[in-house]
Amino acid sequence: MNIVVLVKQVPDSGSERALDSSDNTVARASADNVINEMDEYAVEEALTVKESQGGEVTVLTVGPAGATDAIRKALSMGADKAVHVTDDAIHGSCAVQTSAVIAAALSQLEYDLVICGAESTDGQVSVMPALLSERLGVPHLSGARKLTVDGTSLKVERQTDGGFWALEAQTPAIVSTWDTINEPRYPSFKGIMAAKKKPVTTLSLADLGVDAGSVGLASATSQVLDFAGRPPKGEGVKVTDEGDGAEKLVGYLAAQKIV
Amino acid sequence: MTALTSSVPTDVFGADERDVIRQFVDEKVRPLAEELDLTERFPAEIYAEMGKIGLFGITVPEALGGAGASPLDYLHVMEALSYGYSSVADQCGLVEIVGSLLAAFASPEQQAAYLSPLLRAEKTCAYAMTEAGSGSDLGSISTRAVRDGSDWVLTGEKIYIHNAPVADFAVVLAVTDPVKGKRGGISVFIVDLDGQGVTRAYHEHKMGQRASQVGGLVFDEARIPGEALLGEEGRAFGYMMEVLAKGRLGIAGLSLGISRAALAAATTQALDRQQFGAPIAANQAIAFPLATLATELRAAVALCTDAARALIGGDAQAAVLCSMAKLFASEGCNRHVDAALQVFGGSGFIRGYEVERLYRDARITRIYEGTSEMQRLIISRSILPRRAA
Numbered sequence: 348m349n350i351v352v353l354v355k356q357v358p359d360s361g362s363e364r365a366l367d368s369s370d371n372t373v374a375r376a377s378a379d380n381v382i383n384e385m386d387e388y389a390v391e392e393a394l395t396v397k398e399s400q401g402g403e404v405t406v407l408t409v410g411p412a413g414a415t416d417a418i419r420k421a422l423s424m425g426a427d428k429a430v431h432v433t434d435d436a437i438h439g440s441c442a443v444q445t446s447a448v449i450a451a452a453l454s455q456l457e458y459d460l461v462i463c464g465a466e467s468t469d470g471q472v473s474v475m476p477a478l479l480s481e482r483l484g485v486p487h488l489s490g491a492r493k494l495t496v497d498g499t500s501l502k503v504e505r506q507t508d509g510g511f512w513a514l515e516a517q518t519p520a521i522v523s524t525w526d527t528i529n530e531p532r533y534p535s536f537k538g539i540m541a542a543k544k545k546p547v548t549t550l551s552l553a554d555l556g557v558d559a560g561s562v563g564l565a566s567a568t569s570q571v572l573d574f575a576g577r578p579p580k581g582e583g584v585k586v587t588d589e590g591d592g593a594e595k596l597v598g599y600l601a602a603q604k605i606v
Numbered sequence: 607m608t609a610l611t612s613s614v615p616t617d618v619f620g621a622d623e624r625d626v627i628r629q630f631v632d633e634k635v636r637p638l639a640e641e642l643d644l645t646e647r648f649p650a651e652i653y654a655e656m657g658k659i660g661l662f663g664i665t666v667p668e669a670l671g672g673a674g675a676s677p678l679d680y681l682h683v684m685e686a687l688s689y690g691y692s693s694v695a696d697q698c699g700l701v702e703i704v705g706s707l708l709a710a711f712a713s714p715e716q717q718a719a720y721l722s723p724l725l726r727a728e729k730t731c732a733y734a735m736t737e738a739g740s741g742s743d744l745g746s747i748s749t750r751a752v753r754d755g756s757d758w759v760l761t762g763e764k765i766y767i768h769n770a771p772v773a774d775f776a777v778v779l780a781v782t783d784p785v786k787g788k789r790g791g792i793s794v795f796i797v798d799l800d801g802q803g804v805t806r807a808y809h810e811h812k813m814g815q816r817a818s819q820v821g822g823l824v825f826d827e828a829r830i831p832g833e834a835l836l837g838e839e840g841r842a843f844g845y846m847m848e849v850l851a852k853g854r855l856g857i858a859g860l861s862l863g864i865s866r867a868a869l870a871a872a873t874t875q876a877l878d879r880q881q882f883g884a885p886i887a888a889n890q891a892i893a894f895p896l897a898t899l900a901t902e903l904r905a906a907v908a909l910c911t912d913a914a915r916a917l918i919g920g921d922a923q924a925a926v927l928c929s930m931a932k933l934f935a936s937e938g939c940n941r942h943v944d945a946a947l948q949v950f951g952g953s954g955f956i957r958g959y960e961v962e963r964l965y966r967d968a969r970i971t972r973i974y975e976g977t978s979e980m981q982r983l984i985i986s987r988s989i990l991p992r993r994a995a
Contacts, residue, residue: 423622533630536660536673539622
């Protein structure tokens with residue numbers, strides 16, 4: 348079974364992140380850039396499927412040159428090879444444009460199963476798997492908390508607020524995963540060494556036959572017009588108890604419409 | 607400079623390996639330390655994960671299933687694991703020493719049966735030297751191995767053996783020729799601990815590093831096959847010399863990890879704890895001991911790094927440097943946990959505070975893998991070669 352995992356490099360959600368004031372896109376130099384956390388679960392699931400079904404796991408990413416760090420993380424966890432689509436013209440692309448690039452790359456790969464995280468921690472648009480499903484004409488089993496693969500048949504438990512939906516489909520298909528689906532493995536030292544020798548194919552928009560004018564900030568379907576930092580925390584209110592502390596507290600909470 | 611990251615460099619390992627180690631320690635080791643200390647249980651889940659990552663056999667060649675890295679990487683790993691919990695680092699250290707012995711001296715058959723599964727965390731090991739009458743003076747051991755046909759018959763009792771209660775096999779020192787004694791009369795055997803005539807005698811309850819399983823092993827005419835002999839008969843001391851320095855470097859690294867954990871706990875407390883309207887860190891009485899701790903820790907890291915590089919380079923002084931590193935780092939970490947505890951005041955005396963556990967965990971570092979006194983003996987002999995110092 349040929350499995351493609353979609354991986355995105357994002358600014359570390361645990362660090363201070365910023366937007367670039369010149370074009371309101373992510374300032375990549377402002378934070379450590381790491382593999383999107385949800386994608387680690389997708390990689391783990393792909394490796395688990397490979398272990399039970401055989402086949403090959405290919406990592407696919409669209410991003411600047413530095414995104415190779417995220418690719419290497421996935422390869423060191425055990426993926427077999429990677430495709431890195433990188434082109435300056437992609438900078439500032441919206442989800443719709445990016446999905447056209449990823450779909451073009453997937454069309455050049457042989458895949459039975461595409462696995463991706465249900466969302467990324469930067470844009471959190473969370474529509475990529477659905478967009479790809481539409482473009483490629485394959486089913487999308489979304490928000491999986493459990494995936495069972497048996498030959499060409501797929502069963503997914505789709506996580507909901509109250510429980511789960513049972514979904515079934517045949518390959519080829521796209522499965523998006525939540526962080527409830529597994530516990531990603533740590534890359535082993537052997538895996539880290541091996542990853543350095545695994546093939547990474549770099550493709551440009553021209554290689555994919557995608558018109559450079561159809562992507563990028565200038566023709567994006569959505570743009571960030573303005574942004575502002577979170578206001579600093581206020582001083583807070585200090586209640587001094589002079590025998591009426593409880594009344595003052597309740598009065599404050601009532602004024603804030605908390606009680 | 608922050609106490610939250612290791613200042614011990616690596617050699618073969620790069621940023622990716624260091625990231626995995628740090629992540630593993632932060633996510634899997636540190637959160638479990640308090641519970642492991644309380645229950646004294648063997649951390650089987652951590653042990654299995656360590657095998658998967660490749661934390662067993664850091665300096666064992668890749669072809670034999672190890673990480674193929676160097677003593678400096680081993681020092682880094684020991685420091686980093688011990689920052690999480692010293693009992694976990696101790697497990698790594700034990701496998702490193704037994705693994706190094708098996709890598710260097712075991713037959714291919716022995717390596718397939720013991721080394722490979724050990725490094726994959728499918729087997730656990732022990733290293734059985736100490737006896738009631740034989741501690742620092744290893745030449746005085748009395749456990750006997752006597753040939754009987756193609757077998758050996760093993761009789762004797764080992765005490766304070768790390769992992770004895772849980773190990774699948776032990777590397778056991780026994781006298782094979784009482785006349786030659788320590789000059790060619792002591793051999794090493796690989797003994798399955800579930801075999802006939804072998805008893806796990808008791809389980810010690812210790813002051814610190816309580817998740818490290820320590821107990822006794824009794825061999826009552828235990829019949830072991832001829833191929834259980836490691837390497838050649840009578841070569842035990844030579845084999846042990848090969849791994850002794852690395853073992854001491856490992857405990858030096860473990861001591862550094864305890865020091866760093868103490869520094870991290872104390873600096874956090876000094877900044878968080880308010881007295882007289884300000885963080886107690888504002889008082890030089892609190893801040894200066896921490897400055898001393900940080901300085902001594904950095905010096906210890908430098909000495910340990912120096913010793914590791916000497917081992918890598920095959921320096922003739924490597925063993926002495928490893929003794930110096932072990933002495934300096936272990937004595938240091940005992941001062942450091944004391945200084946850190948003082949910052950906590952009464953809280954530092956209460957179970958549940960990390961610094962209270964560190965205070966107990968540190969004490970054994972001045973004793974195992976050669977006491978501070980034995981390290982000073984080794985060092986003094988290197989600088990006073992003509993005298994029986």
